[in-house]
Amino acid sequence: MAAPPGRMPVMADVARAAGVSHQTVSRVLNGHPNVRAETQARVLAAIDDLGYRPNSSARALVTRRTGVIGVVAVDTAHYGPARTLTGIEHAARAAGYYLSVVTLTEASAGQVREAMDHLARQSVEGYVVIAPQRSVLEGMPEWAGGAPVVAVEGGEARELPVVCVDQEGGARMAVRHLLGLGHRTVGHIAGPRDWLEAEARVAGWRGALEEAGAPVGEPLFGDWRPRSGYELVRSLVERDALPTALFVANDQMAVGALRALAEAGVRVPDDVSVVGFDDVPEAAYYSPPLTTVAQDFTEVGRRGIGILLDLLDSGEPAAESAAREVVPARMVVRASCAAPAR
Amino acid sequence: MAAPPGRMPVMADVARAAGVSHQTVSRVLNGHPNVRAETQARVLAAIDDLGYRPNSSARALVTRRTGVIGVVAVDTAHYGPARTLTGIEHAARAAGYYLSVVTLTEASAGQVREAMDHLARQSVEGYVVIAPQRSVLEGMPEWAGGAPVVAVEGGEARELPVVCVDQEGGARMAVRHLLGLGHRTVGHIAGPRDWLEAEARVAGWRGALEEAGAPVGEPLFGDWRPRSGYELVRSLVERDALPTALFVANDQMAVGALRALAEAGVRVPDDVSVVGFDDVPEAAYYSPPLTTVAQDFTEVGRRGIGILLDLLDSGEPAAESAAREVVPARMVVRASCAAPAR
DNA sequence: GGTGACATTGTTAGCGCTAACATTCACGCC
């Protein structure tokens, strides 16, 4: 690398070094045809020699394309959203885009709006919003300055392109599995009411019970965290209202549930069967190994970017093509379920 | 909002609407003094009316400041790095910066270099690299185009500002706790060799044993995942080499270990005591609730950004002020440890 | 040998903004 004279080299420096006009340098950089091979080589050599890097701001200014996609993510302490983010990142980078990420501490409509505003200020070309909650979905402004918006994990979104896992189908599978084992009915520890995923799982649970003609009880609502699974099951034990089978809306609460059952001297799966949701890496090592429903989060992220890129390419103003892609869930059978004791 | 005539309004439109020059608009936007209050109000009204948003590329072009910080993260499926990222994001946004994130699938020096190159192309002003592995640290180019670089979770980094949790101290606490309970020695299931955190925990474990004059065995190296904890403990059981106390380098492997012990009919904590590391949210609900060492990842992220901002403000070319901040670890005692059976 | 077609390169004009300098105006003071 030639020592730069104090400042970073610009296109004109490269042009001078290669003995061409700056426009020719630009052409080489942008892979235009009609540049003589020999000229191109000389320019490339000069670029390498000077350690030149095109200025993205200048380019963005004239092309009106920043190459940045904005991502609004909920607090990534949850397993699912974190994985989804990874999927989004890889897909975006593979397509040559940059990712600007904002994480929300709390899923209020206000925070979503503020986050998208923050991103808009950076002139992102499009948005991917990880929107597992109703309030996030509702906080999303319809018209993001003409930039397309895709919701992932968004369940039945509004007039928005959406990618999500088939939560309801997954829940159905879980409940059918339990019913198939001979359980008369299945109790449900649900996720928070505001969460679309929680809602869909409740719907799947209810649907599967109804189609089997099984009695449908009241779901108990937790907050996804282990503690709430623990406490809800404890309350069930204390009220002596424990069903023989339990469908818990995520693996974290399922751990809490398992713990509460163990403390109460209830054996799993002998006395009570438990199914979780998510298939976190630890699920296979819980006591007992947890039967659960796996979601392919990475795929969700990938497809979200896929839709966004299509929208960007086609120049559609979002909405219109309110695509809705559903990634199937997959049942993972381990040792936490058995036929009911009679 | 006034209907824009097809294109987004620019500063000149605002100027026209407010009856001032574009420069005055710029002054209002940048909070310059010497603007009459009445003029400012008129400009602000026009901005609001037209729905004007400054063009960040144009501004960046002339100020040479993009307001973007690049973050290189390892695959955020791990609990720690994911939380750290959240901490970084909030701190950066609070300071008015944007975050451009790249996640690595594999922690090779090549990928790190490529990631930083990707970010450099976007003209980031500085870098935060989540570098829990030696290979990440080594892949980091020293001179990132004059932009400062801060490593977080980086252990003893090179000539780089670093923020990390006191891994060694945390490990020492864990081992001392076990020793204090009366165990003759403590076995160690370590993390992968390439990880600085794993290495530091081994060092802490060894140090605590040595200072107590306890026999030091060979640590067993896992890969952080539950499965490896499970398999390593199984091998211990099969070789009949199970110590009475086990310090496992993270909670995920600890879950695997607990499972292996349960399957072997070994009671925890009666027969064997176990301490983990991380304090994941589930840890309190394992069977038994896991004694572990908590790390404040959010704080690590926050301090990382803090250092970077200082560097950015002072205009230092990184390196020089090779700060090194250590966040203390905290022991969380639960039910997985007891005095050894005699 | 002239001519059109096409490949290759250069020249010019902005993109939307801020920095630097220029201008205007109001005011206080000798």
Add this chain to the structure above:
DNA sequence: GGCGTGAATGTTAGCGCTAACAATGTCACC
């Protein structure tokens, strides 16, 4: 009343790049 002073505003010149057009050269073909 003239004049310095400083606040408030306007004018001009780029930042580094790409798009559009202009200019040149090259070649095939009649």
